[in-house]
Amino acid sequence: MAIEKENFSRRDFIKNSSMFAGGVVFASLINPYKFVFATKQPKGKGKWYGIGIDIEKCIGCGSCARACKIENNVPDDPFFFRNWVEQYTITNDERILVSSPNGGIDGFKQPVPEEDIYKTFFVPKMCNHCAKSPCTQVCPVGASFESPEGLALVDQSYCIGCGYCVQACPYGCRYIDPVKGVVDKCTLCYHRLEKGLDPACMMACPTGARIYGDLNDKNSAVSLFLKEHNCAVLKPQLNTESKLFYNDLSQEVH
Amino acid sequence: MDKIQSLYEALTKVDGFIYPNELALNWDMLIVMYPYITGLVAGAFILASLNRVFDIKALRPTYELSLLTALSFMLVATMPLITHLGQPLRFYEMLITPHLTSAMAIFGFVYLWYLMVVLLLEIWFDYRYDMVIWSREKKGFMKFFYKALTLWVSDTSPESRKTDEKIGYFITVVGIPSAFLLHGYVGFIFGSIKANPWWSTVMMPVIFLFSAMVSGIALVMFIYMVVSYLRKQKIDMNALDTIAKYLFYILIIDFTLESLDQIHRIYEADESFDILKILVRGKLFFTFFIMQIGVGVVIPLATLGFLQFKKPRVRIRKLIYWIISICVLVGIFYMRWNVVIGGQLFSKSFYGFTSYKVNLIGGSDVTLSLLWFIVPFFILAFLLWLLPPWKKAPPIEIPEE
Ligand code: SF4
Ligand code: SF4
Ligand code: SF4
Numbered sequence: 001m002a003i004e005k006e007n008f009s010r011r012d013f014i015k016n017s018s019m020f021a022g023g024v025v026f027a028s029l030i031n032p033y034k035f036v037f038a039t040k041q042p043k044g045k046g047k048w049y050g051i052g053i054d055i056e057k058c059i060g061c062g063s064c065a066r067a068c069k070i071e072n073n074v075p076d077d078p079f080f081f082r083n084w085v086e087q088y089t090i091t092n093d094e095r096i097l098v099s100s101p102n103g104g105i106d107g108f109k110q111p112v113p114e115e116d117i118y119k120t121f122f123v124p125k126m127c128n129h130c131a132k133s134p135c136t137q138v139c140p141v142g143a144s145f146e147s148p149e150g151l152a153l154v155d156q157s158y159c160i161g162c163g164y165c166v167q168a169c170p171y172g173c174r175y176i177d178p179v180k181g182v183v184d185k186c187t188l189c190y191h192r193l194e195k196g197l198d199p200a201c202m203m204a205c206p207t208g209a210r211i212y213g214d215l216n217d218k219n220s221a222v223s224l225f226l227k228e229h230n231c232a233v234l235k236p237q238l239n240t241e242s243k244l245f246y247n248d249l250s251q252e253v254h
Numbered sequence: 255m256d257k258i259q260s261l262y263e264a265l266t267k268v269d270g271f272i273y274p275n276e277l278a279l280n281w282d283m284l285i286v287m288y289p290y291i292t293g294l295v296a297g298a299f300i301l302a303s304l305n306r307v308f309d310i311k312a313l314r315p316t317y318e319l320s321l322l323t324a325l326s327f328m329l330v331a332t333m334p335l336i337t338h339l340g341q342p343l344r345f346y347e348m349l350i351t352p353h354l355t356s357a358m359a360i361f362g363f364v365y366l367w368y369l370m371v372v373l374l375l376e377i378w379f380d381y382r383y384d385m386v387i388w389s390r391e392k393k394g395f396m397k398f399f400y401k402a403l404t405l406w407v408s409d410t411s412p413e414s415r416k417t418d419e420k421i422g423y424f425i426t427v428v429g430i431p432s433a434f435l436l437h438g439y440v441g442f443i444f445g446s447i448k449a450n451p452w453w454s455t456v457m458m459p460v461i462f463l464f465s466a467m468v469s470g471i472a473l474v475m476f477i478y479m480v481v482s483y484l485r486k487q488k489i490d491m492n493a494l495d496t497i498a499k500y501l502f503y504i505l506i507i508d509f510t511l512e513s514l515d516q517i518h519r520i521y522e523a524d525e526s527f528d529i530l531k532i533l534v535r536g537k538l539f540f541t542f543f544i545m546q547i548g549v550g551v552v553i554p555l556a557t558l559g560f561l562q563f564k565k566p567r568v569r570i571r572k573l574i575y576w577i578i579s580i581c582v583l584v585g586i587f588y589m590r591w592n593v594v595i596g597g598q599l600f601s602k603s604f605y606g607f608t609s610y611k612v613n614l615i616g617g618s619d620v621t622l623s624l625l626w627f628i629v630p631f632f633i634l635a636f637l638l639w640l641l642p643p644w645k646k647a648p649p650i651e652i653p654e655e
Contacts, residue, residue, distance in 0.1 A: 079261055079277040086271075098271035098605050125273070134449060140359035141347045160347055161340020163280035164358050170449035170602055172273025176280055178258060181340030238448055254603040 050215040052225040057209035060122035062104035067204035082186040083126035127186035128242035135165040270606025282619040284338035296437040297470010298324040312496040318643030326634040379422040451526035464508035472582035502558040550585010
């Protein structure tokens with residue numbers, strides 16, 4: 001699988017090492033904004049993926065999380081996930097209860113009696129494929145990078161397993177694979193996209209709550225979804241420019 | 255896979271809601287050790303520079319000791335970081351293909367600069383003359399060894415000593431900002447993570463810096479007393495009192511900065527405040543209020559403050575200094591602990607907490623951390639044997655120009 005990467009190759013580094021001395025400051029002078037963010041802004045051509053999730057439609061079946069574990073060989077244990085589903089319950093006395101037992105794979109139970117519930121809903125989570133992704137910014141070796149299609153990916157043959165990106169992701173989307181000792185995360189099933197197939201979670205969803213597509217194409221499924229719904233992203237105050245858009249997102253969701 | 259086992263155990267101890275991937279604390283005790291050890295290096299070095307650059311004569315007896323202490327800890331400073339990696343053997347990637355937007359990548363270069371250019375050079379110029387003399391006195395392998403250490407520069411003329419002295423001075427001047435950089439940088443590694451409100455503050459590098467000075471000074475104080483005891487030499491009380499005085503002042507600055515940071519948090523009370531409040535009052539109560547503030551700050555400040563006004567007998571003063579230096583070292587360790595571990599105990603969803611249990615026997619991170627803390631003392635013992643400060647020729651006077 002050949003992915004065009006934005007990080008440095010060894011030869012590049014040696015070639016550029018003379019520039020390195022003053023280069024850090026210099027580069028930030030020439031192009032101050034580029035230095036702040038690790039990733040590139042959309043070029044205007046080619047695909048630029050975005051994701052939509054319709055909370056109104058999600059029934060919390062957990063098929064998406066299950067499909068992902070199988071498709072991507074994610075460890076079975078209930079603390080390694082590329083995507084998962086959260087159940088939010090707000091009670092009449094304004095308590096907010098959140099749970100995600102085994103990421104929602106085994107379905108949900110509602111412990112609060114019906115009459116005490118003010119409202120309840122499911123929020124599927126996955127990597128937001130942020131356009132200004134803090135995770136790729138902090139990677140010391142550039143093993144985390146953004147593909148030209150706007151997907152935050154990891155080169156596992158290069159990752160040193162420092163866990164810095166895990167700390168930097170505000171959404172808890174990364175984990176260190178206990179066997180490989182390197183980081184793993186949602187790739188939007190890059191290996192399937194390349195073959196023209198849909199990501200596993202999108203295929204598995206029975207209600208069509210999950211949508212993805214090219215944000216540059218104004219007629220793509222995700223562009224139309226954004227046009228027709230009032231969408232919001234998670235933690236907008238962190239300016240990660242998340243590209244995972246939720247319809248009907250409650251303000252309680254972090 | 256006991257790691258997985260302990261994660262299953264941790265799963266039963268989650269309070270509230272955490273993102274599923276947050277159960278595993280990826281940065282364990284080794285990452286606590288990492289800023290702790292670099293801090294000791296920076297602090298010990300800054301104490302040495304006080305003598306040299308600011309010409310505080312009372313500190314002369316601890317000058318070489320501070321430098322050698324800094325070097326011993328510097329040599330292992332990256333080990334906690336490397337041994338904690340999921341792929342330790344790929345560590346070199348960080349040096350040959352650094353990713354320039356990463357705070358961690360640049361650390362490698364700051365480290366090398368500091369170790370190679372500042373510390374080693376300063377010690378070399380300081381000891382060059384003595385090593386030449388020792389190489390003449392010794393026989394066999396040691397003769398050769400000292401010769402090699404001098405890099406076969408055997409000039410012992412007063413002029414050459416003056417040059418050594420001048421270059422050494424220059425390196426110390428460069429060294430002070432480097433020490434600041436080194437540890438400020440470690441603070442930045444945490445302070446720049448906007449995802450984590452417990453870490454993300456511009457104060458972090460400054461706080462790290464001052465706590466580094468505090469811990470380094472305490473360490474030299476402790477080592478000076480132990481070394482003197484082992485050598486059955488009289489402790490220079492003037493030096494000890496002076497070190498204690500600086501410890502006192504810098505501790506005040508450190509505590510002020512930390513309080514400022516906390517007060518700022520409390521007053522601003524942004525969205526993360528509620529969860530941090532529960533964190534500090536609950537899971538961090540012991541390590542924060544008792545160990546970091548109580549043992550690490552209040553007791554030393556009160557005692558040292560008292561000593562500024564009233565000086566008890568030498569024996570008692572020595573005992574007090576010895577205990578205080580340990581208190582400070584413990585306190586700063588817990589400060590690092592509260593930053594590194596504390597920052598991972600609450601969920602970034604702000605809805606709950608995970609837990610971290612120190613497994614004294616099983617946990618490889620604890621064993622390794624202890625190892626990386628003990629090894630520098632052996633290195634120091636070796637260095638003191640190789641380059642004994644007490645056998646150095648008396649310093650040459652440079653006439654005022
Ligand atoms: S959601 Fe997390 S892992 Fe995904 S791109 Fe954003 S910061 Fe990176
Ligand atoms: S764990 Fe791997 S991908 Fe993440 S920051 Fe470290 S080296 Fe980069
Ligand atoms: S598969 Fe679809 S409906 Fe089921 S939990 Fe996932 S997003 Fe919701």
